[in-house]
Amino acid sequence: GAGVSQSPSNKVTEKGKDVELRCDPISGHTALYWYRQSLGQGLEFLIYFQGNSAPDKSGLPSDRFSAERTGGSVSTLTIQRTQQEDSAVYLCASSLVGWGPETQYFGPGTRLLVL
Amino acid sequence: GQQLNQSPQSMFIQEGEDVSMNCTSSSIFNTWLWYKQEPGEGPVLLIALYKAGELTSNGRLTAQFGITRKDSFLNISASIPSDVGIYFCAGQGGSEKLVFGKGTKLTVNP
Numbered sequence: 001g002a003g004v005s006q007s008p009s010n011k012v013t014e015k016g017k018d019v020e021l022r023c024d025p026i027s028g029h030t031a032l033y034w035y036r037q038s039l040g041q042g043l044e045f046l047i048y049f050q051g052n053s054a055p056d057k058s059g060l061p062s063d064r065f066s067a068e069r070t071g072g073s074v075s076t077l078t079i080q081r082t083q084q085e086d087s088a089v090y091l092c093a094s095s096l097v098g099w100g101p102e103t104q105y106f107g108p109g110t111r112l113l114v115l
Numbered sequence: 116g117q118q119l120n121q122s123p124q125s126m127f128i129q130e131g132e133d134v135s136m137n138c139t140s141s142s143i144f145n146t147w148l149w150y151k152q153e154p155g156e157g158p159v160l161l162i163a164l165y166k167a168g169e170l171t172s173n174g175r176l177t178a179q180f181g182i183t184r185k186d187s188f189l190n191i192s193a194s195i196p197s198d199v200g201i202y203f204c205a206g207q208g209g210s211e212k213l214v215f216g217k218g219t220k221l222t223v224n225p
Contacts, residue, residue, distance in 0.1 A: 004157070042119075042203060042215035043158070059212075091157050104213070106150075106157030 002026060004107035006092050012113045013082055021077040021110045025094030032075050033104060034067055037089040046090075049075065050097075082114045121204050121216030128194055129224050136219040137188040138204035146207040147180050147187040152218070153200045161202075162189070194223050 005024045013019050025032050034046040045059040049069040060066070064082075069075040079086055089111050093104040121138045128134060138147075146165055150158035162173050164180035164187060171178055177190045187206075191198055204216040 040217065042121075042217040043205075043213075044215075045212050048212070056212075093157070103160050103163065106159070108155065108157050 004092055004094055004105050006090075006107040006110050008110055009108065010111045010113075012115065014115055015084060016081055018078065018080045019082055019112065021079075021090050021092075021112070023075045023077070023092030023094075023107060025073065025075070025092070026105055027073075029094035029096055029105075030072070031095045031097060031104075032069055033093045033095075034075070034077050035091045035093065036061075037091055037109070039088075043091065046077070079112075082112075084114050087112055087114045119204055119206055119214055119216040121219060123219055124217070125220040125222070127222045127224065130195060132194055134191040134194055134198070134221060135188060136202060136204075137186060138206070138216045139186045140206055140214070141185070142206070142208060142214075143184040144206035144208050145184070147178070148205040148207070148213070149176075149178050149187070149189045150203045150205065151200045152203065158203055191221075194221075196223050196225050199223050 007022045030051045032049040035043040036046055037043050047067045048056040064080045067077045089109040091106055091109045093106045095104045119138045119140050148163050149161045151161050152158040162171050162178040167180055167184045168182050169180040175192045179188055181187055201218040201220050203218045205213045207213050
């Protein structure tokens, strides 16, 4: 398909373990975003990649969270030493260019449960 | 972080009824977006608004960009069961980050 894909779709882990979440954006989209959606909440911005520019990490909640985007395409969000409050749906989105009146296309999300 | 005030939080309606939900903000936005999220899926864009006072329709959906640029509403006419889901508003000021409301969960009873 031509949409944003994410893997895994579900992840259950134990407190203290590290997890890696993957996002494959739409081909040709230069901008990529990670959001966190907690139960009953809106989407919380985490990090934004635009082309070769330094990422905007202003939304990362702690230094346990990090993300990379290799080759301007695939992105990996890593959560180290997971905590129960990290349980949420992690959504990835991509757009043709960066912030602006530009449609962001979302992936289906990764549902993370930290026990 | 900054969030929009979206209301109502949830709605339980009968099939065929009209639905209205809205978002307000203390900040001025240049763009208002309305998304729908179905279970197990990511949000899908329904309507984008770029100009104060703009009224835009997409089938049975109608959204308006408030004249003050601090609010927007979404109406759904003649609701059907497949309208169920969570509806999110999102606002953006220029090239700033999108700010999302907490969503309105819609349940439609056949």
